[in-house]
Amino acid sequence: MVTNKKDIRALTKDQLRDFFVAQGDKAFRGNQVYEWLWQKSAHSFEAMTNISKDTRDLLDTHFVINHIEVDTMQRSNDGTIKNAVKLHDGLIVESVLIPTPTRTTACVSSQVGCSLDCKFCATARLKRMRNLNPDEIYDQVVAIDRESKTYFNRPLSNIVFMGMGEPLMNYNNVIKAIDKITSDEGLGMSPKRITLSTSGVPKMIKKMADDGVKFNLAVSLHSAVDEVRTSIMPFNETFPLEDLREALEYWYAKTKRKVSYEYVVWRGINDSQKDIDAFVKFCKYVPCKVNIIEYNPIDDGEFQQASNEALENYIKTLEANRIVVNVRRSRGKDIDAACGQLANKS
Known part of the structure; x- marks a missing residue:
């Protein structure tokens, strides 16, 4: 109402x-x-x-009090929980609880829909309807913390801003929400347990560094070749890799904190040796670690997971260059809760 x-x-x-x-x-x-x-x-x-x-x-x-309500909750075979969250004006966003044996992570949304246009992401196909308020972001975390205690008998341990929306396009509200989440007057969580994931908005990455934020930064990179990145993430034309690189160098100079790169390898798109070499070169600009993420199809088949051989090539080349690399298997695929699948199908 x-x-x-x-x-x-x-x-x-x-x-x-x-x-x-x-x-x-x-x-x-x-x-x-x-x-x-x-x-x-x-x-x-x-x-x-x-x-x-x-x-x-x-x-x-x-x-x-414009609180959220968990409209529907779905549980995956692997324990992942997806919430369809109803806002006070009737709009819906989704958030996800991801459990592992040692931690519980909340994946929260920052916008209704998304401001950007990544072609491989279901959320990007929804038009951005509005930014979330700080309390709406905070409430998603409270709801997942409650579910973590109910279903896994432990409190929430980590938060990632990897849900719907581009957090840096809702900067002020996201920062206010994180301030509340980390405050002793709020949830009292350590900022070191929070990661903000961005597709790369250079001037806002610099602003975060200037503002002295204490949380972690992840960048959804997916290609270090400008024309390839622009073909799958068209906004790269406005924020090219050179500008992103400069912003990340600025971030590291100011914060002395590593950057994480989120990277999906697709068949015929970014799986060649040229793509691997460009990525390794990009990784050397600032201290970093790499998360190779399993791709989750979004219906139309334009994007296909690369071969195991291509993934192995990436991993071997990164490791040979002493770059820390992890392979992240997706969780919650059976309920469309995995990376890139949040599209309010409910």
Whole structure:
């Protein structure tokens, strides 16, 4: 339901304190409400049990809590859980819980649809309808943390911004959400357990470095040859590899933190020796590690997983050049929850 009341979670703690003072109440009441909203993730004013009914009614008159709801939840044969998350205006995004024996990772969305146009990704085929607010990003993490405790008997350990949308095209809201997730007044998670994955927006990578962010950076690269990358990720024409390289060098100079490259190898697209050599050269610009990701088809067959021989060539050449490489097997394919498959089919 869309309402004209202000979303209370758009207020800072100081603004909440000021609101109560203006109503003739004590400033600390704002602290109490803030704790309910963030640490306790209250979805209603009624749930704020240590606050008087009159105060709860006052809040209800002025504000609304635009919380998310898990509309449908699907469980994969491998334990992966996909949530179709309904937002307050009825739009849907998807988020994923990925369990392993040692950790539970939340893969969260930052936009409804996506601003970019990668041809191999189902989400890119949805038009971008809007950016997610900080609280909507935060709520996805809270929901997955709850599911992790329920189904795996342990709290969430890691977060990746690899769901729907390009996080750097919603920079301010993503940063506000991460600030809340890592704050002692929020979920208190270490920023070292958070990875932001971008397709590569050079000026925003530089801004992250200037802002002194403490989380990890991953780049969906998929080719280090400009014409190949542009053919599969057309926005590369606007943000070419030379600009991306310069931004990543800037990032490393400022933060001294390695970059992760996410890389899918496709048959006949980026599986030649020329592609491998270009990628190895790109990897040498800044200290990095490489995740070779299994491809998950999205129906039309234009993109096909490369042969095992091509993958082995990549791995052997990277390792020979002392570049750390991992092969990531996809999880949740049977429920369209794997990388590149989030498309709101539900």
